[in-house]
Amino acid sequence: MEPDVTATGRTAWGSHTAGEIREIASRDGSVLVVPVGSMEQHGEHLPVSTDSVLVAEIAALGAERVADDVPILVLPPLWSGYSPHHLSFGGTVSLEFDHMHRVLEDVATTALENGFDALLLLNGHGGNVSLLNGAVSTIGTAQPDVEVLGLTYFRLAAEFVGEIRDSELGGMGHGGEFETSLMLYLREELVGDGDRPATEMDEPYETGISDMFEGGPLAVYRGFEEYSASGAIGRPDLASAEKGERLYDRLGDELESVLRDVHDRNRS
Amino acid sequence: MEPDVTATGRTAWGSHTAGEIREIASRDGSVLVVPVGSMEQHGEHLPVSTDSVLVAEIAALGAERVADDVPILVLPPLWSGYSPHHLSFGGTVSLEFDHMHRVLEDVATTALENGFDALLLLNGHGGNVSLLNGAVSTIGTAQPDVEVLGLTYFRLAAEFVGEIRDSELGGMGHGGEFETSLMLYLREELVGDGDRPATEMDEPYETGISDMFEGGPLAVYRGFEEYSASGAIGRPDLASAEKGERLYDRLGDELESVLRDVHDRNRS
């Protein structure tokens, strides 16, 4: 039942021939989705591919939900993101800020030659957010005939996550209740068997780092080792596959809605 | 009474000799503030320097409020930001994304050689946000002994702005009630005499563009001419110097609080 990052289904770019891709892209209101993940440490219980796995799964889910009505393709995830603050833990592969910006631009430039009407960069890693938004601006400037959008998928959960979470604010940090639940549902075999101890983050300023869903106006750079000896933050001990399934379904609902809106707006 | 962008006071970097700057930077918990603005069209009633004027004024105000207790210096504003989406109106000077990133890094690298304990990039332009946050990451990675922070000043108003504004959501967009009030208070002579017509923005997605203080998870690139024929958005007609003064004072309170926190946290 586990969806596959390689996504060999009908919405997966890599499953098609060049001619098929051109044909889909040429349809009215066509949408291209580029999932952007990371390869970075996620504590002692989650694999380093967590962000890439999750963003690819959510992208595939959203695309499948709309594929009967919307001409849509999903590229494989860009699995290496911008993660300098995690390097000290090991297991992390990170591109330089500018180099990743160039990759996003090149992927968009060449893929959009096929004729898509809209491009959605779908992000799965907090450290990529400013990079992705920057790329939305530079790609958008260069592609006046394409609607260029950026979205960090877990922000889609901001409104409903309160219905599902058991943790207090701070429990859904890096490798916490949210990501662990999704991984237990989607890749249980990759989740460690050991304890998943709770870790509280001690950040003196109000920022968005302590929890994926709340934060103040200040941005601050910290090596992640200043926050957590294990590399995770929050309450992975509260995670469950059942919560993961609920999160997955609701994220699918939200992304479906976004994709339908994008399609509708870009029909001629 | 109008504060001066050149800021020749005691906290202005440019008013000092090299030796004085070194001395201030060497004190315990010293803070460097780099205001980052823009030179871009702000509709038919505001000057193109609006963002640079305001961020420099707020930076100078905050620094002056704490200067008896905190060793602090403020650089002149970087007056050219990232504004490709405003170029079609004229009056706009914009750096390429990467080039501005390099400027922020070079300014930080050389200024920090003097020995500051913390660096605050204080931003005054929405289009700079992802650039600035990216620079916080790359500068922070390169400067492990300095606390590197980023802050867009108008987000400091998110909590209290409801007490002051008369406009509905959407009234405090680019060149709207917020910025016009501040300019009427701080640079009345630069605000146009003519009507300041209300402009409603028609953005189909929930983003943060229509108002400075609300927004959904989606980022989208638009040339600003898609939003507004005048170049402004919101309710500049509701602006007043009196509101500007209240905003200015409350922003000063908030920034003072941030600067004291940064100083305290970085004392040895």
Add this chain to the structure above:
Amino acid sequence: MEPDVTATGRTAWGSHTAGEIREIASRDGSVLVVPVGSMEQHGEHLPVSTDSVLVAEIAALGAERVADDVPILVLPPLWSGYSPHHLSFGGTVSLEFDHMHRVLEDVATTALENGFDALLLLNGHGGNVSLLNGAVSTIGTAQPDVEVLGLTYFRLAAEFVGEIRDSELGGMGHGGEFETSLMLYLREELVGDGDRPATEMDEPYETGISDMFEGGPLAVYRGFEEYSASGAIGRPDLASAEKGERLYDRLGDELESVLRDVHDRNRS
């Protein structure tokens, strides 16, 4: 039975936690494999992911063969390569030459921090060869303590392919008997049902383009549309899953041998 590009097995980097990766990398004679593919048109019968699928499969196969004896990890394939000459067909995602060089360097730099003794860039696309060899030089220069190697996997078949092929020279070009056979064996569901017409390439100079296994000293740049209307070259009509299996096994033998040599040479 089809291996999975995501490669969630014991040699797959992405299946592990940061701590596990560090541990493997720290063992004597440890080897990191980075598969480098492409996303480019492969005629009317093969999917655009062909090069990425094949190089990831061969990398996983080689690693699995030696994993009992050799501490080894395989990163996911870099699925976007350098393919400007295929863009006119559509379906192709290509990085600029320099940007892809930077990606290879960044991936190597950060992944090698874990302590590997050797790095093998394993390539699956002819258009990447000079890029990859260039990266071997620049990474090798920067990493004097790591043995840095590059290998284009299909060149491992040069010696034995004569035993398997039915085509004359020129039959094993882009999307020809070789690649089609491997895809029929490994991803039959992605190979088109239609005819797979033979296409002869008319290249006036002796180069290595007309066949993967022969070529003269001259390099020449051509847009691929100058060679083939379908986008493929050679004799895909002679391909079979049975040949694919034989090629796959023999390639596994050869790569196993290389990996064991690399391991042995880099033990302390």
Add this chain to the structure above:
Amino acid sequence: MEPDVTATGRTAWGSHTAGEIREIASRDGSVLVVPVGSMEQHGEHLPVSTDSVLVAEIAALGAERVADDVPILVLPPLWSGYSPHHLSFGGTVSLEFDHMHRVLEDVATTALENGFDALLLLNGHGGNVSLLNGAVSTIGTAQPDVEVLGLTYFRLAAEFVGEIRDSELGGMGHGGEFETSLMLYLREELVGDGDRPATEMDEPYETGISDMFEGGPLAVYRGFEEYSASGAIGRPDLASAEKGERLYDRLGDELESVLRDVHDRNRS
């Protein structure tokens, strides 16, 4: 009476709306002036903003002198220049050579979109000269319809400075009689109260460094600390506000003449 770096007058770009700037730029023979300064140590008696203050003042003066006849705008000074040789004294903010080149190009590219007929890069720092001349070439190559010029303002004084100076050759070096006199006239409050000791520079080759107005053919790189313990060179002790006023007026005459020539030559 002190002119203001912010230059809020009629020729200041930042005082205008986008529409006003376009209107001025569209007039026949319109001229854009970009002052380029530095933020670098200037000895123990002058502030680090000296070059930026002076070049902005001279630019504003020249523009004001011709504004009745010439459609002209002056951007705020680019206050950070190229000053690696001053970093060891502190107080210095310096851009990398290439990054500053990019800034000059971006400012020119976007500002010239408004329709100016000529661009004058007006420089106030010796260390910027080759950078500025390089930018004249690259901007000029890219903008065949605009006359692109570069000028280091103090070279305008070469012919008349002998009438004013009391120092011998060498007395008008960095922070010497020339700059100190201008600052005493224009920003007396920023000039230190202490002694301003004379400093002789010991440069074995004939170069242009020892005095702003003479020099041989050889260029040599030196960290400025090899020349002077104080960071200044020459005879600041001979400076006076009265000399500063005379220099200021004569520089205004010379720049006025240049601007009128540029305007005349670029009228259709």
Add this chain to the structure above:
Amino acid sequence: MEPDVTATGRTAWGSHTAGEIREIASRDGSVLVVPVGSMEQHGEHLPVSTDSVLVAEIAALGAERVADDVPILVLPPLWSGYSPHHLSFGGTVSLEFDHMHRVLEDVATTALENGFDALLLLNGHGGNVSLLNGAVSTIGTAQPDVEVLGLTYFRLAAEFVGEIRDSELGGMGHGGEFETSLMLYLREELVGDGDRPATEMDEPYETGISDMFEGGPLAVYRGFEEYSASGAIGRPDLASAEKGERLYDRLGDELESVLRDVHDRNRS
């Protein structure tokens, strides 16, 4: 009798006026040759200019052979190549990989403005091969109306070298029997008088490094000091001016043939 690197003959670009160059380039089937060498250590008996001397000589020879029939010009050799692996011996001048790539592109871009129908990058240094092939791709992509080719001259000897060589495989490495013979014939005065001891290279993998004319599929980076204490490899002791003359003549035959083919194919 020694040909001259400066090549002041009729096919030498530098001997002509701009008008003459334009005229030659405009003829049907015109060819531009860019020799690319190196400045790197070549053991204790050969000068560091060896690669540049040889590639310039062979280029001039080939061009002279066809100049009665083919409109052809040869640029001076780019005498600095990519040689990081030789730096530890001294005497080596090397460009960064990307910088040399830019040089090749700029030389091609500006030289081709004259109207040549074909461009041949003729390489004389093993370390330049991937760089040169990369440049063939990027120049070829940018110049769709010009046939862009790359060729490493000594690979032209692959077929006939067996008739001339006395050494076993491995004897014709860097500074070995091949290069020393050519230098004895073309620049005897630059070849050292001392012994030219044989050096066997101990490379554990099958690569192309040990001999210029054989090699396996694997690329590996090594500092050259790992191979040879003298900096040379192979059998310079077997070299002779007589062999050099035979190699020179046969290389001329082969290059003549290539140049005629290129000319013929690019005639309208």
Add this chain to the structure above:
Amino acid sequence: MEPDVTATGRTAWGSHTAGEIREIASRDGSVLVVPVGSMEQHGEHLPVSTDSVLVAEIAALGAERVADDVPILVLPPLWSGYSPHHLSFGGTVSLEFDHMHRVLEDVATTALENGFDALLLLNGHGGNVSLLNGAVSTIGTAQPDVEVLGLTYFRLAAEFVGEIRDSELGGMGHGGEFETSLMLYLREELVGDGDRPATEMDEPYETGISDMFEGGPLAVYRGFEEYSASGAIGRPDLASAEKGERLYDRLGDELESVLRDVHDRNRS
């Protein structure tokens, strides 16, 4: 009698083995000279290699004059400079500004590893001046233990040229009396037989372009075709080999003096 650009004499870098170069560089007060020329149109009577030929000749002459006393080596000329303003005439090969800057830095960085005490960039082309001076700064900053100098050779003639010239000011422009005389003396066979008509340049501003030895403070960019239909400026009709010999000898005197000064100053 014609000196040779290849300069195979005792001071020519390319004539030596790596070991010999190291030995010379290690001596007290050693000097490295890098001649920097151009490949650009020089009117209808001079070859496009003029600047490269002359700067290489003068460099070789100066070095030979001092070689008994000063450990000195001269690299081959960098024959492609920065000449965008000459491209429209044809025959011109030009590097981008930044790329040529990188070449100068790379050549310096790798060549200086041999241990030279001083580096002289010797320039022969007006369009290279700001580039070269910029490189003196960036190389000087990066090489604190080496004295880094820049010199445009014809500026050495400023003091004595009045004794030799017959032309008025303006007669010694690009391809005028000065360069033509030197070429008649050093490469008569490359100077065209036809008339060498006088060309007066009509530049409205006082700049240094109209004559090599005089000029005002203003820099202006012009495509050279705005100045001259032939591509030359000044009085080539007044040139003679006899004047060329006198210029050559006096330039040798001046450069000898500079080189001895540099050597003396850099002895320990």
